[in-house]
Amino acid sequence: MAPATNAAEASSTGGSGRRHHGNRHGRSEQARLAVLRVADGLLVEKGFAGVTMEGIAARAGVAKQTIYRWWKSKTDVLMDAFLQDATEDLTAPDFGDIALDLRDYLRRLAWFLSESDPGAVFKALIAQAQHDPVFAQDFRSRYLDGQRRRDRLPLERAVDRGQLPPDLDMAAETDQLVGPLYYRVLVTDEPIGHEFTDGLVDAFLRRHKLTARTKS
Amino acid sequence: MAPATNAAEASSTGGSGRRHHGNRHGRSEQARLAVLRVADGLLVEKGFAGVTMEGIAARAGVAKQTIYRWWKSKTDVLMDAFLQDATEDLTAPDFGDIALDLRDYLRRLAWFLSESDPGAVFKALIAQAQHDPVFAQDFRSRYLDGQRRRDRLPLERAVDRGQLPPDLDMAAETDQLVGPLYYRVLVTDEPIGHEFTDGLVDAFLRRHKLTARTKS
Amino acid sequence: MAPATNAAEASSTGGSGRRHHGNRHGRSEQARLAVLRVADGLLVEKGFAGVTMEGIAARAGVAKQTIYRWWKSKTDVLMDAFLQDATEDLTAPDFGDIALDLRDYLRRLAWFLSESDPGAVFKALIAQAQHDPVFAQDFRSRYLDGQRRRDRLPLERAVDRGQLPPDLDMAAETDQLVGPLYYRVLVTDEPIGHEFTDGLVDAFLRRHKLTARTKS
Amino acid sequence: MAPATNAAEASSTGGSGRRHHGNRHGRSEQARLAVLRVADGLLVEKGFAGVTMEGIAARAGVAKQTIYRWWKSKTDVLMDAFLQDATEDLTAPDFGDIALDLRDYLRRLAWFLSESDPGAVFKALIAQAQHDPVFAQDFRSRYLDGQRRRDRLPLERAVDRGQLPPDLDMAAETDQLVGPLYYRVLVTDEPIGHEFTDGLVDAFLRRHKLTARTKS
DNA sequence: GACTAAACGAGACGGTACGTCACGTCTTAGC
DNA sequence: GCTAAGACGTGACGTACCGTCTCGTTTAGTC
Numbered sequence: 001m002a003p004a005t006n007a008a009e010a011s012s013t014g015g016s017g018r019r020h021h022g023n024r025h026g027r028s029e030q031a032r033l034a035v036l037r038v039a040d041g042l043l044v045e046k047g048f049a050g051v052t053m054e055g056i057a058a059r060a061g062v063a064k065q066t067i068y069r070w071w072k073s074k075t076d077v078l079m080d081a082f083l084q085d086a087t088e089d090l091t092a093p094d095f096g097d098i099a100l101d102l103r104d105y106l107r108r109l110a111w112f113l114s115e116s117d118p119g120a121v122f123k124a125l126i127a128q129a130q131h132d133p134v135f136a137q138d139f140r141s142r143y144l145d146g147q148r149r150r151d152r153l154p155l156e157r158a159v160d161r162g163q164l165p166p167d168l169d170m171a172a173e174t175d176q177l178v179g180p181l182y183y184r185v186l187v188t189d190e191p192i193g194h195e196f197t198d199g200l201v202d203a204f205l206r207r208h209k210l211t212a213r214t215k216s
Numbered sequence: 217m218a219p220a221t222n223a224a225e226a227s228s229t230g231g232s233g234r235r236h237h238g239n240r241h242g243r244s245e246q247a248r249l250a251v252l253r254v255a256d257g258l259l260v261e262k263g264f265a266g267v268t269m270e271g272i273a274a275r276a277g278v279a280k281q282t283i284y285r286w287w288k289s290k291t292d293v294l295m296d297a298f299l300q301d302a303t304e305d306l307t308a309p310d311f312g313d314i315a316l317d318l319r320d321y322l323r324r325l326a327w328f329l330s331e332s333d334p335g336a337v338f339k340a341l342i343a344q345a346q347h348d349p350v351f352a353q354d355f356r357s358r359y360l361d362g363q364r365r366r367d368r369l370p371l372e373r374a375v376d377r378g379q380l381p382p383d384l385d386m387a388a389e390t391d392q393l394v395g396p397l398y399y400r401v402l403v404t405d406e407p408i409g410h411e412f413t414d415g416l417v418d419a420f421l422r423r424h425k426l427t428a429r430t431k432s
Numbered sequence: 433m434a435p436a437t438n439a440a441e442a443s444s445t446g447g448s449g450r451r452h453h454g455n456r457h458g459r460s461e462q463a464r465l466a467v468l469r470v471a472d473g474l475l476v477e478k479g480f481a482g483v484t485m486e487g488i489a490a491r492a493g494v495a496k497q498t499i500y501r502w503w504k505s506k507t508d509v510l511m512d513a514f515l516q517d518a519t520e521d522l523t524a525p526d527f528g529d530i531a532l533d534l535r536d537y538l539r540r541l542a543w544f545l546s547e548s549d550p551g552a553v554f555k556a557l558i559a560q561a562q563h564d565p566v567f568a569q570d571f572r573s574r575y576l577d578g579q580r581r582r583d584r585l586p587l588e589r590a591v592d593r594g595q596l597p598p599d600l601d602m603a604a605e606t607d608q609l610v611g612p613l614y615y616r617v618l619v620t621d622e623p624i625g626h627e628f629t630d631g632l633v634d635a636f637l638r639r640h641k642l643t644a645r646t647k648s
Numbered sequence: 649m650a651p652a653t654n655a656a657e658a659s660s661t662g663g664s665g666r667r668h669h670g671n672r673h674g675r676s677e678q679a680r681l682a683v684l685r686v687a688d689g690l691l692v693e694k695g696f697a698g699v700t701m702e703g704i705a706a707r708a709g710v711a712k713q714t715i716y717r718w719w720k721s722k723t724d725v726l727m728d729a730f731l732q733d734a735t736e737d738l739t740a741p742d743f744g745d746i747a748l749d750l751r752d753y754l755r756r757l758a759w760f761l762s763e764s765d766p767g768a769v770f771k772a773l774i775a776q777a778q779h780d781p782v783f784a785q786d787f788r789s790r791y792l793d794g795q796r797r798r799d800r801l802p803l804e805r806a807v808d809r810g811q812l813p814p815d816l817d818m819a820a821e822t823d824q825l826v827g828p829l830y831y832r833v834l835v836t837d838e839p840i841g842h843e844f845t846d847g848l849v850d851a852f853l854r855r856h857k858l859t860a861r862t863k864s
Numbered sequence: 865g866a867c868t869a870a871a872c873g874a875g876a877c878g879g880t881a882c883g884t885c886a887c888g889t890c891t892t893a894g895c
Numbered sequence: 896g897c898t899a900a901g902a903c904g905t906g907a908c909g910t911a912c913c914g915t916c917t918c919g920t921t922t923a924g925t926c
Contacts, residue, residue, distance in 0.1 A: 028898070048347040054886060063899045068888065126403060127346035130339045131264040136405060144404065171406070172396075172415050180388075180395030182403055187342060188360065189352065190387075199388050207423035242918080244877070270907060279878045284909070460872070480779040486912055495873045500914070558835060559778035562771045563696040568837060576836065603838070604828075604847050611828030612820075614835055619774060620792065621784060622819075631820050639855035674892090676903070702881060711904045716883070 027070065034060040035067055036081040043078060044117055048124045051078065075128045075135055078121055083143060086118040091150050098158035099205060102177065105154055106197035109178060113185040114192055126186065151178055164208065177204060243286065250276035251283055252297040259294060260333050264340045267294065291344045291351055294337055299359060302334040307366050314374035315421060318393065321370055322413035325394060329401040330408055342402065367394055380424065393420060459502065466492040467499055468513040475510060476549055480556045483510065507560045507567055510553055515575060518550040523582050530590035531637060534609065537586055538629035541610060545617040546624055558618065583610050596640065609636060675718065682708040683715055684729040691726060692765050696772045699726065723776040723783055726769055731791060734766040739798050746806035747853060750825065753802055754845035757826060761833040762840055774834065799826050812856065825852060 038060040042051045053074055057064045071077045090112055092105035113119045125143075129136035151174045158164040177200055184190050205211060254276040258267045267290055273280045287293045306328055308321035329335045341359075345352035367390045374380040393416055400406050421427060470492040474483045483506055489496045503509045522544055524537035545551045557575075561568035583606045590596040609632055616622050637643060686708040690699045699722050705712045719725045738760055740753035761767045773791075777784035799822045806812040825848055832838050853859060 031898075052886060053888080057899095061899080063901085064888080065890085065900090066898065069897085123346045127343035130343035130402065140405070148404065169415070172412060175396040175399055175404075175412075176392065176416065176419060179397070179399030180391040182399045183391055183395030186346065186402055187398055188364065188391075189356070196388060196391075199385070200392065203392060203423050207419050242876075247877075268907060269909080273878095277878080279876095280909080281879085281911090282877065285876075458871080463872075484912060485914080489873095493873080495871095495875085496914080497874090497916085498872065501871080555778045559775035562775035562834065572837070580836065601847070604844060607828040607831055607836075607844075608824065608848065608851060611831030612823040613827070614831045615823055615827030618778065618834055619830055620796065620823075621788070628820060628823075631817070632824065635824060635855050639851050674902080679903075700881060701883080705904095709904085711902095711906095712883080713885085713905090714903065717902075 028066075031060070031062045031066050032070065035062055035071075035077060036084055039074070039077045040081045040085070040117070040121065043121055043124060048127070073135075075125065075132070076138075078128075079125055079139060079142065082118055082121040082125060086112075086122070086143075090147065092154045094157060096161075098154060098161075098163050098210065099201060101154040101157065102201045102204065103198055106177065106181065106200060107194060109151075110181050110192040110197050113181060119185075123186065148174065163210065173204070177201075244282075247276070247278050247282055248286065251278055251287075251293060252300055255290070255293045256297045256301070256333065256337065259337055259340060264343070289351075291341065291348070292354075294344075295341055295351075295355060295358065298334060298337040298341060302328075302338070302359075305334070306363065308370045310373060312377075314370060314377075314379045314426065315417060317370040317373065318417045318420065319414055322393065322397065322416060323410060325367075326397050326408040326413050329397060335401075339402065364390065379426065389420070393417075460498075463492070463494050463498055464502065467494055467503075467509060468516055471506070471509045472513045472517070472549070472553065475553055475556060480559070505567075507557065507564070508570075510560075511557055511571060511574065514550055514553040514557060518544075518554070518575075521550075522579065524586045526589060528593075530586060530593075530595050530642065531633060533586040533589070534633045534636065535630055538609065538613065538632060539626060541583075542613050542624040542629050545613060551617075555618065580606065595642065605636070609633075676714075679708070679710045679714055680718065683710055683719075683725060684732055687722070687725045688729045688733070688765070688769065691769055691772060696775070721783075723773065723780070724786075726776075727773055727783075727787060727790065730766055730769040730773060734760075734770070734791075737766070738795065740802045742805060744809075746802060746809075746811050746858065747849060749802040749805070750849045750852065751846055754825065754829065754848060755842060757799075758829050758840040758845050761829060767833075771834065796822065811858065821852070825849075 035056055038056050039051060042055055042059070051074055053064055053067055056062070056074070056077065057067055067077065071080065090105075090109060092101050095101055095104070113122065125139055129139050152170050155164060155168065155170055155173060159166050159168060180200060181192060181197070184192050184196075251272055254272050255267060258271055258275070269280055269283055269290055272278070272290070272293065273283055283293065287296065306321075306325060308317050311317055311320070327335075329338065341355055345355050368386050371380060371384065371386055371389060375382050375384060396416060397408060397413070400408050400412075467488055470488050471483060474487055474491070485496055485499055485506055488494070488506070488509065489499055499509065503512065522537075522541060524533050527533050527536070543551075545554065557571055561571050584602050587596060587600065587602055587605055591598050591600060612632060613624060613629070616624050616628075683704055686704050687699060690703055690707070701712055701715055701722055704710070704722070704725065705715055715725065719728065738753075738757060740749050743749055743752070759767075761770065773787055777787050800818050803812060803816065803818055803821060807814050807816060828848060829840060829845070832840050832844075
């Protein structure tokens with residue numbers, strides 16, 4: 001069984017010989033990391049249906065009770081794993097120009113959603129959110145709200161710079177920029193190339209009568 | 217699993233006196249309809265997790281084996297139920313004007329997705345499609361491809377009329393119109409009012425330098 | 433379910449190769465024989481649990497309904513198959529001497545029970561009789577009673593000859609002769625050699641103060 | 649499946665401090681007893697076909713999985729129930745005389761087989777043994793072998809006493825004594841009165857030229 | 865020669881039970 | 896006090912047969 005080795009690796013990150021297996025010193029970091037890593041791995045390897053509490057417990061060398069003590073469902077585990085991996089990855093750069101900022105950001109968002117491993121987890125979580133309103137609420141407050149704030153950043157900076165009018169409907173504009181990406185990823189499964197994301201930016205510029213300073 | 221629907225259509229379209237009576241020999245239309253009706257009802261009433269093969273069988277007064285004989289999973293049942301309810305409901309009207317057509321169509325699409333019962337089933341199916349690529353493929357070929365064709369209709373008519381240039385990137389334009397709706401429905405769960413759908417149409421018109429003839 | 437056999441016999445007397453598949457005048461001999469043959473074969477090949485109505489129907493190329501029309505259960509089919517094969521096989525010879533008669537008969541009975549294919553079917557039927565009193569009654573009246581009469585024949589002939597007293601308790605004596613055979617076959621599964629059956633005869637002779645005329 | 653019973657016994661007899669290590673907290677004695685009691689009850693009440701895993705589980709308030717964890721089939725459960733009830737009940741008394749010992753023992757064996765509840769279970773198990781060689785082997789090693797040893801006891805004691813010659817063929821003699829009982833119980837279903845069992849003893853005495861000291 | 869009636873093959877149907885899987889709760893022993 | 900281990904009740908899974916019920920065909924015999 002792999003867990004022995006995995007556990008060893010996990011504990012080696014804790015500097016000195018501080019291994020606690022079951023003890024009176026609070027939660028086992030080792031167990032927590034093993035669970036998250038295994039959950040991620042199972043999702044990528046066997047798909048959503050292949051992620052089970054029993055499967056995670058067995059492969060992580062962890063007791064089921066330990067998982068239930070700290071997470072309330074397998075989707076909660078996956079969300080934790082996702083948050084650990086994904087947070088702060090998707091912040092738009094500041095090139096000082098709305099066109100450049102958006103172009104870069106949408107490309108990276110597209111890649112994240114359609115190509116990356118965390119993107120696969122994201123899709124699984126969004127799927128779960130369709131089935132479970134409580135989970136949906138949780139997912140929004142723990143990830144999506146923050147993501148929406150990051151989505152809006154380039155526009156806010158452009159308003160600050162005076163490139164865009166201050167009375168812009170931020171929510172609607174953001175939805176028009178990122179909505180088509182999510183639509184392709186979640187619904188049509190068509191590939192998203194640079195021409196598609198760049199096209200979104202161009203459309204945005206055109207309807208606000210702006211022009212791109214540079215072209216890629 | 218197309219045969220299920222085909223058989224149903226075949227037998228239901230058999231307009232005149234040809235219909236066989238108790239419908240023994242061959243599939244039981246009664247059982248088929250009961251299953252679809254019950255599946256739909258369970259989804260709306262108890263959510264996706266509340267839809268089980270056993271539950272459908274019990275409530276529909278049907279043997280489990282009968283369900284498995286004609287559908288390969290509960291999502292396959294739900295898809296059939298969805299197709300029976302939803303097909304052809306979402307065809308854009310033809311008012312002779314792109315602005316009017318789009319305004320009406322997006323409002324109805326928004327209502328369908330966020331308010332209607334079939335819309336709830338649609339969300340469940342899209343969720344399942346995230347988890348199961350085979351199902352996703354099936355769903356696309358049996359519903360989404362047709363829906364995309366319907367989405368494009370208003371634009372195609374406008375091109376025919378000369379309101380829009382013939383070299384328009386249909387796919388990209390459609391995605392920008394409907395993508396934000398799906399995004400709100402599937403991801404952010406924000407309410408979609410007329411101001412939002414109308415705003416999408418206005419943005420479309422602005423970036424193509426058109427003006428709305430009328431306002432609703 | 434006696435009619436099954438009777439009908440079969442009646443129709444089998446109809447001379448030449450008059451095969452009818454489905455017709456106005458009674459049952460298909462072809463189907464009847466196929467069912468019995470297949471039932472026997474399945475029992476020998478896959479054991480009792482491997483004999484199913486569906487299995488018989490499929491392998492015999494017969495509709496389930498046809499089986500149910502003529503037999504009331506799979507054990508009823510097996511009983512018919514058994515009766516067809518086994519009846520009249522086990523009649524004691526008449527060598528004119530009780531010792532010789534018994535010796536030969538018990539050997540053949542032992543072989544029948546423990547070695548022959550019909551013996552295997554017999555064991556399955558006796559087993560079923562433990563579980564189902566109605567079947568047990570049927571089996572007794574259709575086979576066991578006759579068999580008991582055949583068991584008693586050598587003793588009756590000996591009484592007629594004057595070798596044994598006329599007030600002999602036939603039932604008890606027969607049970608002591610054949611009971612140990614059935615016991616070994618059904619309960620202990622120990623092999624039954626000639627020394628065992630001959631020993632039973634010797635014990636019989638000894639307690640009735642007879643001596644064997646010949647020895648084999 | 650011997651471990652089931654053994655484990656249970658081990659845990660119930662594990663009085664002092666030496667607790668078992670293999671099972672963290674081990675099997676539920678309560679569940680085990682409920683299953684055995686219910687299985688017995690169902691057999692007596694509804695016959696063999698009325699004993700189902702689902703029925704046992706439901707009536708015993710136990711999960712099906714719990715039954716499958718410890719027993720491999722319903723007949724395995726019944727065997728366990730039978731062994732719990734029946735073992736050691738059928739030991740011949742020692743009156744110091746072969747005639748008395750046998751007379752008493754055969755009467756009690758007859759009663760056990762034909763009248764008692766465990767006797768009904770025994771018949772069901774013997775029936776199953778006809779259908780399933782693996783089960784048959786198991787049943788023999790867990791019950792029948794011991795029973796055969798008990799059958800032989802009166803004869804062995806008589807040999808020790810000098811009432812019978814030491815070169816007696818124990819197996820054959822035992823089969824002649826008990827075989828007719830099993831035959832009547834399993835095959836002919838004729839009632840077994842004292843006159844029948846006593847007759848078996850008398851025949852035994854006669855062929856060994858012994859006389860009964862007392863008569864009942 | 866058309867018609868009728870019995871038996872046929874086929875196979876869908878409502879069911880029961882099977883044996884398996886994962887759930888979430890729980891108890892116990894070790895560190 | 897947290898851990899690994901794992902038994903437990905619950906409930907759904909997908910499968911195998913059960914016995915019943917039309918279907919549409921085949922085939923004698925009757926009119």
